[in-house]
Amino acid sequence: MHHTLVALVEDKPGVLNRVANLVRRRAFNIESLTVGRTAEPGVSRMTIVIDSDQASAERVTAYLYKLVNVLQVEDLGAVPAVARDLALVKVAVAGHDRATLLRVVDETRAHIVDTGEQTMTLEITGEPPHVDAVIARLEPLGIVEMVRTGQVAMRRGDTALSAAQYS
Amino acid sequence: MPKRTGAQIIWECLVNEGVTTVFGYPGGAILPAYDAILDYPTIQHVLVRHEQGAAHMADGYARASGQVGVAIATSGPGATNLVTGIATAMMDSSPVVCITGQVPSKLIGYDAFQETDITGITLPITKHNYLVTRVEDIMPTIKEAFHLAKSGRPGPVLVDITKDAQQASIEWEWDPKPVKIRGYRPSRPVTSAQLSKATELIRASKRPVILAGQGVIQSNGMKELIAFAELLNAPIAMTLLGLGGVPASHRLNLGMMGMHGEAWVNHAIQGADLLMAFGMRFDDRVTGNTKTYAPHARKLHVDIDPSEINKNVTADAAIVGDLRETLKDLIEVLEPADHTPWLEHIESMKGDAAVRDIQTLPDTGHLYAAHVINDIWRITEGKAIVVTDVGQHQMWEAQYYHHETPRSLITSGGLGTMGFALPAAIGAKMACPDAEVWVIVGDGGFQMTQAELTTAAQEGIKINVAIINNGYLGMVRQWQEFFYERRYSSTPLRSPDFVKIADAHGLAGFRVEKRGDVEDVVQRARSTDGTILIDFRVEQEDSVYPMVPAGADLDAMIRRPEPSVLAETGADPI
Numbered sequence: 001m002h003h004t005l006v007a008l009v010e011d012k013p014g015v016l017n018r019v020a021n022l023v024r025r026r027a028f029n030i031e032s033l034t035v036g037r038t039a040e041p042g043v044s045r046m047t048i049v050i051d052s053d054q055a056s057a058e059r060v061t062a063y064l065y066k067l068v069n070v071l072q073v074e075d076l077g078a079v080p081a082v083a084r085d086l087a088l089v090k091v092a093v094a095g096h097d098r099a100t101l102l103r104v105v106d107e108t109r110a111h112i113v114d115t116g117e118q119t120m121t122l123e124i125t126g127e128p129p130h131v132d133a134v135i136a137r138l139e140p141l142g143i144v145e146m147v148r149t150g151q152v153a154m155r156r157g158d159t160a161l162s163a164a165q166y167s
Numbered sequence: 168m169p170k171r172t173g174a175q176i177i178w179e180c181l182v183n184e185g186v187t188t189v190f191g192y193p194g195g196a197i198l199p200a201y202d203a204i205l206d207y208p209t210i211q212h213v214l215v216r217h218e219q220g221a222a223h224m225a226d227g228y229a230r231a232s233g234q235v236g237v238a239i240a241t242s243g244p245g246a247t248n249l250v251t252g253i254a255t256a257m258m259d260s261s262p263v264v265c266i267t268g269q270v271p272s273k274l275i276g277y278d279a280f281q282e283t284d285i286t287g288i289t290l291p292i293t294k295h296n297y298l299v300t301r302v303e304d305i306m307p308t309i310k311e312a313f314h315l316a317k318s319g320r321p322g323p324v325l326v327d328i329t330k331d332a333q334q335a336s337i338e339w340e341w342d343p344k345p346v347k348i349r350g351y352r353p354s355r356p357v358t359s360a361q362l363s364k365a366t367e368l369i370r371a372s373k374r375p376v377i378l379a380g381q382g383v384i385q386s387n388g389m390k391e392l393i394a395f396a397e398l399l400n401a402p403i404a405m406t407l408l409g410l411g412g413v414p415a416s417h418r419l420n421l422g423m424m425g426m427h428g429e430a431w432v433n434h435a436i437q438g439a440d441l442l443m444a445f446g447m448r449f450d451d452r453v454t455g456n457t458k459t460y461a462p463h464a465r466k467l468h469v470d471i472d473p474s475e476i477n478k479n480v481t482a483d484a485a486i487v488g489d490l491r492e493t494l495k496d497l498i499e500v501l502e503p504a505d506h507t508p509w510l511e512h513i514e515s516m517k518g519d520a521a522v523r524d525i526q527t528l529p530d531t532g533h534l535y536a537a538h539v540i541n542d543i544w545r546i547t548e549g550k551a552i553v554v555t556d557v558g559q560h561q562m563w564e565a566q567y568y569h570h571e572t573p574r575s576l577i578t579s580g581g582l583g584t585m586g587f588a589l590p591a592a593i594g595a596k597m598a599c600p601d602a603e604v605w606v607i608v609g610d611g612g613f614q615m616t617q618a619e620l621t622t623a624a625q626e627g628i629k630i631n632v633a634i635i636n637n638g639y640l641g642m643v644r645q646w647q648e649f650f651y652e653r654r655y656s657s658t659p660l661r662s663p664d665f666v667k668i669a670d671a672h673g674l675a676g677f678r679v680e681k682r683g684d685v686e687d688v689v690q691r692a693r694s695t696d697g698t699i700l701i702d703f704r705v706e707q708e709d710s711v712y713p714m715v716p717a718g719a720d721l722d723a724m725i726r727r728p729e730p731s732v733l734a735e736t737g738a739d740p741i
Contacts, residue, residue: 166350
């Protein structure tokens with residue numbers, strides 16, 4: 001079962017290593033882990049998707065709080081949330097009807113971000129299952145290269161996760 | 168502002184943190200600091216023989232005094248030698264700060280001579296650690312390290328400082344402002360909702376048992392715990408690291424619980440309807456099989472570390488916060504209770520345990536470890552600081568040396584580190600120079616860190632080392648006897664002549680082979696100047712009872728044999 005945790009952490013060297021090490025020690029498999037800036041200076045945001053049940057996710061949350069550089073942790077498994085994943089997919093255009101590919105692009109709200117002589121690169125953004133579905137449709141056409149960012153997520157509604165109380 | 172080198176700033180910071188003793192070993196990357204220490208005469212440096220000893224000494228110092236212990240080492244092998252000591256301190260929540268030298272910052276990552284990634288290595292075994300590459304960062308980092316080590320749930324913190332940061336100079340003065348760390352909340356206020364849920368459980372209980380851990384001592388909540396227990400007339404079971412937190416002679420103190428706890432203590436836990444766990448973490452050596460642990464009991468868990476709640480045992484109510492403050496709050500709202508029938512029931516469960524106790528065994532000419540330790544307790548009137556190693560003698564110490572005061576038992580509980588006792592005792596003696604310090608150690612563990620005997624001799628301190636010498640790695644042998652059909656694989660142990668070892672260090676050594684000689688030699692040891700060593704040649708195949716096999720139900724213990732059996736199975740003393 002996939003479980004999404006969001007952590008606000010201090011933007012300092014080694015923090016990613018500390019978080020990854022903590023998850024590794026408990027032998028959870030990290031499905032994806034993204035790190036990026038927030039609106040607050042010195043604060044980074046991690047979205048961690050792990051393969052675990054609710055009880056294990058609660059353990060990881062408790063251990064995350066033991067890390068000195070971790071400011072706030074939110075378990076998005078228990079609340080309504082928006083999640084997005086982005087993929088860049090380079091698809092072969094030779095050997096099949098270009099129109100088929102363009103129809104898939106049109107039907108799936110993918111964007112063409114680059115075209116080469118032999119390939120076309122698409123950008124797909126959406127809920128992770130949507131990205132999975134588009135990739136499944138592109139596979140028969142011949143995927144040459146692919147990258148996914150991993151999931152970022154945010155709670156729905158007016159409640160905001162902030163590290164302001166720790167400034 | 169005066170100009171200071173990074174090396175000087177290190178010692179200035181330690182002086183300002185109140186440090187008077189450090190344990191360490193010099194080397195290339197920490198040389199600037201070792202040069203600068205000569206100008207700081209208020210700090211005594213104890214030269215160890217191996218950096219593991221430095222970490223254990225700092226740990227022993229911390230446990231005996233409650234103050235932060237400090238260990239110093241150079242980069243590379245100096246730093247990696249600290250690792251066992253750091254892990255020991257981590258598992259037992261001991262406030263230790265380790266300062267290591269690191270190769271110059273421009274060489275980091277180039278596999279320079281004596282370079283190792285010690286912050287990477289110690290990441291899972293420190294509360295926090297730092298790599299400092301700029302002289303400006305030395306003071307704020309050391310201040311944070313001390314704050315982290317001693318606040319909240321204490322633990323070891325490592326500060327790795329590059330040689331160039333030690334050599335660089337800046338205009339510097341001490342900043343007395345208290346440390347503030349953005350994401351660090353060492354403790355949080357107890358809420359009234361938590362308290363009322365706890366009192367509800369306590370009021371509903373007819374068969375309560377208090378489980379007292381090291382948190383009682385670390386929060387300085389000894390008086391409050393006794394007041395709480397007396398208010399409710401509720402019995403107290405102790406963890407190994409909790410021993411001394413409640414006087415052994417207190418009528419409500421049942422003694423140690425768990426794998427080698429007395430049967431009635433574990434039966435009380437299994438029969439309880441409420442466990443009040445105070446500053447303990449339900450270690451597997453305490454619970455046995457968690458699926459059958461205290462099946463009738465609701466659990467109230469009080470701990471300063473929120474991650475301990477629901478970790479090993481699910482709590483019905485939990486309070487995260489300082490134990491002493493929590494106990495004060497509970498005492499204020501609770502009314503007296505009387506659990507006399509429950510206490511009488513526990514008393515009745517003692518059964519024939521006293522008859523089977525080795526203390527009642529007539530003197531057969533054989534020397535049993537339990538006799539030695541009990542005699543040391545009697546002769547020292549229970550007032551010594553006892554530092555143990557790990558294994559059979561450690562459990563016998565817990566059973567037969569009755570601790571009346573906190574911080575009088577220093578032992579490696581969580582990590583179970585053999586070789587801990589001798590260096591930790593040196594640290595404890597440096598922290599409490601007026602205390603009588605005894606080391607109780609096996610012949611195996613003693614040889615792991617025996618080199619630190621020279622350290623004790625060089626420092627001119629007096630500690631008394633009692634080697635419980637049975638010619639085996641005794642606890643492993645016991646497991647082989649019970650669970651591996653007496654196939655004694657790699658447990659018979661040949662030792663050097665320990666009396667000659669003492670002599671080679673210019674120290675007095677004694678050998679005891681008969682029970683009748685214990686008292687005389689212990690007294691001579693106490694009145695002899697300098698560190699002394701006693702080689703107690705005890706029964707070779709004696710075992711620690713009772714014993715709950717690892718992972719078994721807590722009440723499925725192997726009991727002590729009948730006295731007659733014990734007397735007959737005794738092999739010839741060596």
